[in-house]
Amino acid sequence: MAKSDATHFDDYPEQTRVKHSILRMYLPAYLNIIKTYNDKMLFLDGFAGRGSYDDQNSGNEVPGSPLLALELIASSQDTASKVHTAFIEPRNDHFQRLEHSVNNFVKSRGLVLDPWLVNAEFCETIAPILRDIDEKEHELIPTFLFIDPCGVDDVDMSIIANILRRPKCEAFIFFNMSAVSRIAGLLQTNNNTPSLNKIYGSDDRVEILRNTLPYQADAVAREQLIVDTYLDAIRNQGEAEYVVPFRVEYRDRRATSHYLIHATKHALGFKIMKHVMWEAARNEAGQEGRMELRQASAGDLSSQMRTDLVQMEQDIVNYLNSHGRSLVRLFCSDWVERPSDFFSEAAYKRKLLDMEQRGVVRVIAKDGSGPKPSSSRMKRKGQPTLANDYFVELIT
Ligand SMILES: C[S@@+](CC[C@H](N)C(=O)[O-])C[C@H]1O[C@@H](n2cnc3c(N)ncnc32)[C@H](O)[C@@H]1O
Known part of the structure; x- marks a missing residue:
């Protein structure tokens, strides 16, 4: 077990709050879609922890993933009667607290199906x-797998992929970048790296890392290779076409702490998760979202300069230039479903509205009859809206 397993719950930092807010926003969407066609589902919390955190700022106890999930599941009769839960935690001290708080929840709410509590390690259990x-x-019932370790022990691609490959199963994974980088840094001097082989699910992938990492230009390129190789492993071994990484920076260091990775076989889940992640970062920064939580570098000029959004606009302009008038849906739905596109639907919509306001594009009525300026369209909270069946064209 990682050293920080013992102290992990003594504080409730921003990065944990954001991780929980992503889970809180996404899990109901997944369950509500799956429950339409299934009477049984499973929330599998593979690294469940002790059930709550001590928030040093407020002095309060904050629910961890098990209680957070149970609360969401209990909030509707449908999910309460259909969603099974399993919570796995090997540390005795954490397990006792987990068992106590989960049992208390069940006693006081009485709504949910009996949770399965396991005092053991993830892989040996599953x-x-x-x-x-x-x-x-x-068949395994549709399962939402949450892999949330402190370190990398027991994060086994063969088990994750085995679950992911099954129908309607998804995974949300904490990928400990700093720990994996450290182990990968030893690849040149150490031929025997069983933990890395387990994380990546194949000796070949680790061999490729061993042979290519030394030739990367800098630390940023090395990190990109390490995470991209992992994303590829999930895509290939887990047969999950849609894999989205959310980068989390350290509070006190301009470097990556970890990635939160979501994997699904379904475009809808991908779209919803991108929206959830993008908005989670948007709320934090009070500006346009991004697929990362910047902490140490949040105030830097480089963080304010959004080359990604400049590129997004350029791509839209290029497309309109070569194809002419196009449906809003093309950008806000079709493009959002491209597995390599990490912008959310709302981000595309805000960009198009911004381009309209700056006189780069004009909006055309749904029947194509002529301009439909923002003043004549529906407003939400005083802001113009942009439905998918309007057209946009460049103002030349
Ligand atoms: C980051 S914490 C989990 C936090 C929890 N998911 C939450 O959001 O409230 C990681 C937990 O994994 C547990 N753990 C360590 N090794 C494990 C293993 N092999 N299998 C399952 N859990 C493990 C640790 O004891 C620790 O409680």
């Missing part, structure tokens, strides 16, 4: 269950 399911030719 591997035999998956084997058994396969031997009996049963």
